[in-house]
Amino acid sequence: MTFDFSKIKPKKRGDLPVDPVELFQNLKVYDSGINDLWLAQGDALRKWHENRTKPDVGIVLNTGAGKTLVGLLMAQSLVNETREKVLYACSSIQLVEQTREKASGYGLDVTTYFRSDFSNDLFTRGEAPCITTYQALFNGKSRFLNERLAAVIFDDAHAAEHLLRDHFSLRIARTEFSDVYAAVHALFKGYHDKTGKAGSYAELEDPRCHHLFLIPPFELHSQLGEMTRILREARLQQEKSTMFAWEHVRDHVDTCCIMISGDDITITPPFVPVRSLPYFNTGIRRVYLSATLSAPDAFARTFGCIPEEVIAPTTTAGECERLIVIPSRANLERDDIEMAKELIDRRK
Structure with missing residues (x-):
C-alpha cells in the first residue's frame, strides 16, 4: 500500500x-x-x-x-x-x-x-x-x-x-557574606564619623540593630573604585542568592542606591529600568x-x-462578595471564630 x-x-x-x-x-x-x-x-x-x-x-x-x-x-x-x-x-x-x-x-x-x-x-x-x-x-x-x-x-x-523591584535589588546577607558586609561597612565608616553619626553607625556591628543607612551618591562615587573591587572579589555571580540580581546591577553600581542595615547590604536602582x-x-x-x-x-x-x-467594561461581577469578620472586636470572641470557620468551610 x-x-x-x-x-x-x-x-x-x-x-x-x-x-x-x-x-x-x-x-x-x-x-x-x-x-x-x-x-x-x-x-x-x-x-x-x-x-x-x-x-x-x-x-x-x-x-x-x-x-x-x-x-x-x-x-x-x-x-x-x-x-x-x-x-x-x-x-x-x-x-x-x-x-x-x-x-x-x-x-x-x-x-x-x-x-x-x-x-x-x-x-x-x-x-x-x-x-x-x-x-x-x-x-x-x-x-x-x-x-x-x-x-x-x-x-x-x-x-x-x-x-x-526585588529582581533588580542585590541583597548581600550578612550571614552569608560576612567578609563583604564587614568590608563595605568599614568603607563608609569615615563618612559617618565626619557627619556626626559615628555612634549609631557603629551599632550596625550588632546584627540585631534595626538602623538603616542610605549612602549618599556623592560618597558612593568617592569610594566607587574600592566598592567595585569588594563586590568583584566577592564572586557574587557564583552564589544562587545573588547571581540573578548581580546580573542586573553589576555594571550600574554607580547609579544605584546603597542601603546598609544590621542584616544586609542592599544595592538597588532608584527607578527599576x-x-x-x-x-x-x-x-x-x-x-x-x-x-x-x-x-x-x-x-x-x-x-x-x-x-x-x-x-474597563462595567460589571458587577466580583462585587458584594466579600465578608470581613473581626472576632477580636466582638464580645463573644470564641463563638465568632467558630462562625468564621464555618463560613470559610461552606463558601468560597
Missing part, C-alpha cells in the same frame, strides 16, 4: 481563529461552570480586538469577573495571529498551576515554565502561550531574555511593582490584566510606560 503524503497539509495561518470571541466559540469547554462569555468579558475581548495592534493595553476587570479566561483567550489569539511565542506572566508558581488548570477546563492548550522546566513543546513551536512567573521573566539570567517574543500578558499587573529589557522593545505587544490599575505614575514606575488604551 502506498500513501500520497502530498495531500496532507498543515493548517494555514488563516485557518486559526484570531478574533478572541470566535476563538472561544470554537473551543470544547470542559468546565461545567462555563456556558458562555459574560457580558463584561465579551465587551473586553471585542474592545481589545479593535486595539490589538497597540503596544500597551490595560484590561481592568474585578476579581471574580473572569479575568483569567479573558487573558488566556487574548494570549491564544495572539499566538494564532503571529504563530510566534507569547508569554503569560503570573506572580507565583501556585498561580501558574491554577491558570493551567483553568486553561484545561476552557479547552485551551498551554505550556507552563517554572523551576527551569517546560511542560511541553507547544510554546517553542508557536502553537500555544507559555504560562510562567514574573520571577522567571525578570531575573537577570532569564532564558526568555534571548527569546523572540510576539507578546507578553502581565496578569495581576497591579501587584507587580514589588516583584520587579524595565525598559532595558527586551520585553518592552518595539514590536512586542503587552497586555496588562488587573483588578485595578494603579495611578499612572505608579504604573509608569513599574512598567516604564502608561497603556495607550485602558479597557
Whole structure:
C-alpha cells in the first residue's frame, strides 16, 4: 500500500481563529461552570480586538469577573495571529498551576515554565502561550531574555511593582557574606564619623540593630573604585542568592542606591529600568490584566510606560462578595471564630 503524503497539509495561518470571541466559540469547554462569555468579558475581548495592534493595553476587570479566561483567550489569539511565542506572566508558581488548570477546563492548550522546566513543546513551536512567573521573566539570567517574543500578558499587573523591584535589588546577607558586609561597612565608616553619626553607625556591628543607612551618591562615587573591587572579589555571580540580581546591577553600581542595615547590604536602582529589557522593545505587544490599575505614575514606575488604551467594561461581577469578620472586636470572641470557620468551610 502506498500513501500520497502530498495531500496532507498543515493548517494555514488563516485557518486559526484570531478574533478572541470566535476563538472561544470554537473551543470544547470542559468546565461545567462555563456556558458562555459574560457580558463584561465579551465587551473586553471585542474592545481589545479593535486595539490589538497597540503596544500597551490595560484590561481592568474585578476579581471574580473572569479575568483569567479573558487573558488566556487574548494570549491564544495572539499566538494564532503571529504563530510566534507569547508569554503569560503570573506572580507565583501556585498561580501558574491554577491558570493551567483553568486553561484545561476552557479547552485551551498551554505550556507552563517554572523551576527551569517546560511542560511541553507547544510554546517553542508557536502553537500555544507559555504560562510562567514574573520571577522567571525578570531575573537577570532569564532564558526568555534571548527569546523572540510576539507578546507578553502581565496578569495581576497591579501587584507587580514589588516583584520587579526585588529582581533588580542585590541583597548581600550578612550571614552569608560576612567578609563583604564587614568590608563595605568599614568603607563608609569615615563618612559617618565626619557627619556626626559615628555612634549609631557603629551599632550596625550588632546584627540585631534595626538602623538603616542610605549612602549618599556623592560618597558612593568617592569610594566607587574600592566598592567595585569588594563586590568583584566577592564572586557574587557564583552564589544562587545573588547571581540573578548581580546580573542586573553589576555594571550600574554607580547609579544605584546603597542601603546598609544590621542584616544586609542592599544595592538597588532608584527607578527599576524595565525598559532595558527586551520585553518592552518595539514590536512586542503587552497586555496588562488587573483588578485595578494603579495611578499612572505608579504604573509608569513599574512598567516604564502608561497603556495607550485602558479597557474597563462595567460589571458587577466580583462585587458584594466579600465578608470581613473581626472576632477580636466582638464580645463573644470564641463563638465568632467558630462562625468564621464555618463560613470559610461552606463558601468560597
